[in-house]
Amino acid sequence: MNIIKIKKGVLSMPLFKLPGAHVPHHKNTASKQAVKMPVPKEIIMQMNMHIGAFAQPIVNVGDHVLVGQKIAQAGGYISAPVHCSVSGVVKKIDTVLESDGTHVPAIFIETDGMQEISDEVQPIKVDSYEDFVEAIKNSGIVGLGGAGFPTYVKFAIKDLSQVEAVVINAAECEPYITSDTRTMIDHLFELEEGVKLLEKFLGAKRIIFGIENNKKEAIDALSKTFKDDQKVEIKVLPALYPQGGEKVLIYNTTKRIVPEGKLPLDVGVVIINVTTLAWIARYIKTGMPLVEKVVTVDGSCVANPQNVIVPIGTKIKDVFDFCGGFKEMPYKVMYGGPMMGVALPNLDLPITKRTNAILAFNQKEATVPEPSNCINCGRCINHCPLHLDPPAFAKALDLNRPEELVKLKVNLCMECGVCSFVCPAKRPLVQKNRLAKATLKKYLAEQKKKEEGKQNENK
Amino acid sequence: MTKNTRYYVFTDSNGKQKKVKVSHLDSNANSINVKGKVQPITVTEAGTNDLIVSSSPHVWSKTTTSKIMLDVLIALLPAAFASVVLFGLQAFILIVSCVASAILAEWIFQALCKQKVTISDLSAAVTGLLLALNLPASVPWWQGVIGSIIAVVVVKGLFGGIGKNFANPAITARVIMLLAFSATVGAAVQPSIVDATSTATPLYILKENYGILPSLFEMFVGLRGGAIGETCAIALLIGGIYLMARKVITWHTPVIFVGTVFILMLILNGNVEVALYEILSGGLLIGAIFMATDYATTPTRAWGKVIFAIGCAIITVAIRMWGSYPEGVSFSILFMNILTPYIDRLTRKKPFGGVR
Ligand code: SF4
Numbered sequence: 001m002n003i004i005k006i007k008k009g010v011l012s013m014p015l016f017k018l019p020g021a022h023v024p025h026h027k028n029t030a031s032k033q034a035v036k037m038p039v040p041k042e043i044i045m046q047m048n049m050h051i052g053a054f055a056q057p058i059v060n061v062g063d064h065v066l067v068g069q070k071i072a073q074a075g076g077y078i079s080a081p082v083h084c085s086v087s088g089v090v091k092k093i094d095t096v097l098e099s100d101g102t103h104v105p106a107i108f109i110e111t112d113g114m115q116e117i118s119d120e121v122q123p124i125k126v127d128s129y130e131d132f133v134e135a136i137k138n139s140g141i142v143g144l145g146g147a148g149f150p151t152y153v154k155f156a157i158k159d160l161s162q163v164e165a166v167v168i169n170a171a172e173c174e175p176y177i178t179s180d181t182r183t184m185i186d187h188l189f190e191l192e193e194g195v196k197l198l199e200k201f202l203g204a205k206r207i208i209f210g211i212e213n214n215k216k217e218a219i220d221a222l223s224k225t226f227k228d229d230q231k232v233e234i235k236v237l238p239a240l241y242p243q244g245g246e247k248v249l250i251y252n253t254t255k256r257i258v259p260e261g262k263l264p265l266d267v268g269v270v271i272i273n274v275t276t277l278a279w280i281a282r283y284i285k286t287g288m289p290l291v292e293k294v295v296t297v298d299g300s301c302v303a304n305p306q307n308v309i310v311p312i313g314t315k316i317k318d319v320f321d322f323c324g325g326f327k328e329m330p331y332k333v334m335y336g337g338p339m340m341g342v343a344l345p346n347l348d349l350p351i352t353k354r355t356n357a358i359l360a361f362n363q364k365e366a367t368v369p370e371p372s373n374c375i376n377c378g379r380c381i382n383h384c385p386l387h388l389d390p391p392a393f394a395k396a397l398d399l400n401r402p403e404e405l406v407k408l409k410v411n412l413c414m415e416c417g418v419c420s421f422v423c424p425a426k427r428p429l430v431q432k433n434r435l436a437k438a439t440l441k442k443y444l445a446e447q448k449k450k451e452e453g454k455q456n457e458n459k
Numbered sequence: 460m461t462k463n464t465r466y467y468v469f470t471d472s473n474g475k476q477k478k479v480k481v482s483h484l485d486s487n488a489n490s491i492n493v494k495g496k497v498q499p500i501t502v503t504e505a506g507t508n509d510l511i512v513s514s515s516p517h518v519w520s521k522t523t524t525s526k527i528m529l530d531v532l533i534a535l536l537p538a539a540f541a542s543v544v545l546f547g548l549q550a551f552i553l554i555v556s557c558v559a560s561a562i563l564a565e566w567i568f569q570a571l572c573k574q575k576v577t578i579s580d581l582s583a584a585v586t587g588l589l590l591a592l593n594l595p596a597s598v599p600w601w602q603g604v605i606g607s608i609i610a611v612v613v614v615k616g617l618f619g620g621i622g623k624n625f626a627n628p629a630i631t632a633r634v635i636m637l638l639a640f641s642a643t644v645g646a647a648v649q650p651s652i653v654d655a656t657s658t659a660t661p662l663y664i665l666k667e668n669y670g671i672l673p674s675l676f677e678m679f680v681g682l683r684g685g686a687i688g689e690t691c692a693i694a695l696l697i698g699g700i701y702l703m704a705r706k707v708i709t710w711h712t713p714v715i716f717v718g719t720v721f722i723l724m725l726i727l728n729g730n731v732e733v734a735l736y737e738i739l740s741g742g743l744l745i746g747a748i749f750m751a752t753d754y755a756t757t758p759t760r761a762w763g764k765v766i767f768a769i770g771c772a773i774i775t776v777a778i779r780m781w782g783s784y785p786e787g788v789s790f791s792i793l794f795m796n797i798l799t800p801y802i803d804r805l806t807r808k809k810p811f812g813g814v815r
């Protein structure tokens with residue numbers, strides 16, 4: 001094993017250094033072991049806990065369901081099945097209103113507190129690469145870092161010789177969140193097995209952990225475990241947000257640049273979140289699909305900030321209550337970290353597969369600052385990790401020039417939040433970027449339609 | 460503590476923040492565990508609590524426009540202090556009248572135009588102070604007031620306020636004043652603590668090769684003729700270092716601007732001493748540190764700043780060597796201000812992973 005420490009500003013191969021922002025860490029919960037919370041009275045299993053097609057329920061109202069039982073099947077190629085996290089009775093199959101205003105189907109289950117485990121849960125026999133991918137597919141595991149992309153799709157690789165390196169994303173660059181850190185410490189043995197699986201089935205030549213230097217305990221644990229593994233490298237990177245951004249981490253660990261519209265695999269890299277890997281190993285060993293998550297519960301309003309092992313589908317209200325409730329009235333509650341997290345309209349929404357943190361902010365923190373004129377200071381431009389130009393997006397959008405947006409590559413923006421964070425005028429740049437992306441999408445669709453129309457005329 | 464309604468906070472296309480009452484987002488949560496006690500939430504018509512739903516990110520850096528401007532003011536303090544020491548009461552009166560009138564002018568202008576009054580961002584104070592420091596002690600206070608009004612209202616306000624002006628307000632106002640009040644603004648006043656009979660500035664002496672130059676040390680501490688804030692090199696350098704330490708400006712513009720002037724003068728005159736005199740005289744230091752680093756009117760990226768600084772240096776040297784004015788810093792910065800949008804476009808970085 002190699003530990004490679006990358007000092008700030010001096011990268012091993014000085015092509016260029018990607019900028020970023022020094023966000024406050026707030027990793028208050030990193031040192032406490034995660035605690036398991038009791039089973040709540042009711043859980044809500046959303047059908048969109050992944051990117052892609054909704055899962056299709058395969059249970060009916062009134063059915064008795066058990067822990068680990070498949071209750072919904074994948075709704076397409078890019079989709080994932082859903083497994084029950086509790087034992088109980090299906091109360092209703094209805095919709096949930098998400099904070100973006102969309103209704104998504106969900107299965108509501110009343111729990112019986114018995115936590116009986118389904119017969120379906122049996123250790124998985126994996127002999128070949130195909131078995132491995134099939135196992136991940138059945139496990140319902142999705143990108144647990146927050147992206148929610150069905151993991152098996154990433155591993156469904158036609159030509160395995162393409163894979164030169166597997167990058168394990170352990171950066172966890174978002175403020176507050178420590179659930180990946182806890183996984184690395186508490187579930188180290190599963191991680192070890194996961195790495196072995198990768199070596200065995202993917203034939204990866206290099207396995208690189210990308211981790212920020214503010215996680216000493218996890219780095220120590222990893223280096224001890226993988227001491228004798230020649231293939232494993234641990235890259236200790238400066239804590240510079242967004243270190244865990246896919247393209248950023250691939251560049252910082254392998255010096256490869258994923259071009260626009262291409263996948264990491266096209267540059268020989270498979271990237272996977274560290275918790276996702278641990279959960280894959282756990283599934284293959286025990287057969288228990290993805291039914292619980294380590295969730296960081298933090299923020300100024302939470303009485304006892306800590307990491308909680310939560311059955312998926314638990315309402316966030318129950319999770320906050322388990323952590324002693326609120327110290328003061330929350331004014332903003334969100335899924336995920338404060339840089340990319342989604343603010344929630346109420347406390348009844350459930351923990352999903354991709355939730356790695358829930359935060360509650362008090363009035364002071366929750367207040368959105370008033371934006372003022374752009375002073376052209378260039379902070380957003382010089383801090384954007386992808387070298388984009390957010391004020392130019394805004395200008396092109398206001399002048400309604402979508403062709404300009406194409407040239408400025410607004411579609412590359414990963415909405416990491418750095419530009420808004422650093423802006424002294426507190427301009428809502430990320431929001432504008434999203435709007436610009438949506439506008440561009442619409443424009444391109446219209447262009448395509450026009451062209452098709454022309455072609456039809458020609459025929 | 461709780462309000463009755465939940466708001467959806469968003470920003471419209473004009474960048475204005477709006478709060479909209481939400482009643483369609485329903486929730487069954489009508490109690491909430493606060494301080495260990497279950498307390499009822501103030502229930503609205505729709506039965507909601509009051510959580511703010513806004514776009515990510517949900518945290519912001521502590522840097523704000525007014526903090527940046529405060530840093531610039533702090534960085535200008537040594538120069539302002541030096542000007543009062545060197546030029547006495549007249550300098551003090553000029554500074555106070557320029558700063559006060561700049562702030563007042565912005566307030567009145569924005570109130571009349573029914574805009575949001577932004578004097579608290581301190582940018583008007585910075586403009587007023589910079590203008591005052593760029594005027595000689597011979598300027599009466601009322602001319603300073605007129606200059607401030609031009610800078611804040613005409614050059615900045617009419618173009619849409621902070622960040623939207625294309626030319627540096629203080630420099631533009633000074634150039635206009637030079638044309639309108641050439642007798643006072645163009646005069647070369649010696650510091651009141653120097654009892655010299657000559658009223659020529661070192662630049663004039665250098666150019667015409669006539670008169671007695673102050674020593675380099677005198678140049679460095681500001682014992683020479685010129686505008687009240689431009690003469691004390693050491694005070695300006697302290698301000699510049701402070702701004703760089705606070706990451707308000709980068710080193711590129713000042714170092715390359717001054718460095719290029721030094722090198723060009725060395726080549727053209729073949730004399731280190733003359734080159735040193737050149738960089739210590741006129742408004743070069745105050746211009747390079749405080750004017751050529753103005754956010755709104757100079758390029759944003761490092762390479763852009765390099766181009767900008769070299770351009771300023773070449774024009775400054777050309778005017779000083781061959782122009783009819785002894786000083787060219789203001790003109791050079793003004794000219795490069797106009798080129799800034801083009802430099803910015805030229806130096807735009809290739810998006811990471813972007814395919815052209
Ligand atoms: S949100 Fe987009 S534009 Fe802003 S810093 Fe991140 S990638 Fe760059």
Ligand code: SF4
Nearest residue numbers: 374375377378380423
């Ligand atoms: S950071 Fe804000 S003020 Fe500075 S250039 Fe970007 S949008 Fe303008």
